[in-house]
Amino acid sequence: MAILVTGGSGYVGLNVVEALARAGREVVSFDMTLPPPVAAVELSSLPGRVHSVDGDLLDAGALDRAFHAAPIEAVVHTAAVTSGPAREASDPARVFQVNVIGTIGLLEAARRAGVNRVVVTSSGAAYGESLYRPGLMEEDATPVLPTTLYATTKYAAERTVRRLAELWRMEVACTRLGTLIGPWERDGSSHAQGVRDNFGPHSQLACIAVAGGEAVLPAEECTRDWVYSADVGRALVMLADAPSLPHAVYNLSAGIDWTGDIAAWCEVLAARFPGFRHRTAQPGEVPNIHYTDRARSLMSVQRLEADHGFVAMRDRAAIHNAFADWVGQVGRVWYAS
């Protein structure tokens, strides 16, 4: 039996597809675009079997084709518009169409295909205003006050799938993801099909490292609730396979203090890529590295560990080494493509 991954050519989706392919599983990857060639080559070297189906999440016929490309036992739904302020101001309805109506359409297609288990990627962004208050964010206790349209659609999709799971008797879990760092992030703004408006600072630095050049960092570091992207892929597969889903929502992040991580990542890159230099911007100078938000508080990761025994990598040096290995092997081509 196969797992269907929507958004399989995107940042989260590629990590899920890779985790499945690495475990020798059969995967149907559904996306508007086929996997980028660099990723396709990597995936083809792994023991699993990946079928790629291109189509629009809002096209019921395309979804049905994906559900019939292999015998599907569960879905990991990562397809989304990850919108920034410009896209939200210029085309707000589209963000809702894809992120909420698209999720409804996916559940309808799963129901038609008799597939009962769907894992939906939500986002820590859903906490919204609560992200900038002190204290750990807990799934039920922390008020969910989304500020951006992206975050609003993520919370709306959570509550929607919860309701439809009840009405349609499906098994659904939503994961509020921390901010991913690691393999397979692309600068969406540079791709015609890009629907990911944010490009994280670790990847920005990796880009400069493989190209050779100087990173000029903002004077003040900004930390987020980061999590290694390959861990997110593994966790989503684990939930797709889990014998039961005791909770409807799980925070999914590393749950560790990331203070000083950008400086540490620069040192790792500098040691591996001799052409890479980095310094802090002078007063008045415009940095060429930017942070995509303010610092955020951390999510509690207790529930996912208690229910499913899942713990993400928490050793920052190990994360940096794993990511730097990937940057050296795959990232050289990936970031240039």
Next chain:
Amino acid sequence: MAILVTGGSGYVGLNVVEALARAGREVVSFDMTLPPPVAAVELSSLPGRVHSVDGDLLDAGALDRAFHAAPIEAVVHTAAVTSGPAREASDPARVFQVNVIGTIGLLEAARRAGVNRVVVTSSGAAYGESLYRPGLMEEDATPVLPTTLYATTKYAAERTVRRLAELWRMEVACTRLGTLIGPWERDGSSHAQGVRDNFGPHSQLACIAVAGGEAVLPAEECTRDWVYSADVGRALVMLADAPSLPHAVYNLSAGIDWTGDIAAWCEVLAARFPGFRHRTAQPGEVPNIHYTDRARSLMSVQRLEADHGFVAMRDRAAIHNAFADWVGQVGRVWYAS
């Protein structure tokens, strides 16, 4: 200058249009259907001027026609699908299309027309799981955990208009309405164009009272956070006119204990409508009056009073008398039509 009321033929909308017409104002009522004849006759007897424009909220051209039917200074947005479980299970996407994408389209149309002030009707239903916990519900402090799709769309629309107001520099306030009792409620399930699946017990009883007959009540009374519908109309007009909107969200209800209200309302109807009888169902008997939800906790109504000096009617006898007057005069025809 005129006020545009979307959903002007619906329950909340007719109360807003009536409040405006009563105050001698100019109104553009926009709805999929023209106002029901009974309402049109009533409205024509009032000093204001009501222009009716029929069109679909999802049709940008129809919205533009509404904005050009008179010089609009503000919008009261009440158009929505008030969905029950059957509709949510059979056509979930439609609930989102109308309640969220429709709200985005309305704000876009307001922006095109240069109209800056929009008052959006949300619902106490948005509090969801919190409604069934003890304690007053406060706009910011109480976790918003919508359970139904209707409630999810209402919260999503709130956060969406807040975001768009920030991006587009508009003045927007959302009102979380208590459960309306009073004039202009229709049993949506009996109308082809009905998009209101719930029909409250006070109106169910008024229907039986004007037709003459016996109401068989459930053994256990269920109270809600009720508010007189004409008050909701007045409050929404007040917010459309308010010099400023210090908060983005306001609870709007009576904020009083309604224990025993169904029994009291039956007595008022019995005194005025000799053909009306009422009793409690015997064990095993199916009542012909039903409650549309479980008992709910109350919303705090302090913010609306503090910011805008608005207090809804809190004298239950006065509400019953006002509603019974309407039932005797207009309701006789309204409920039969």
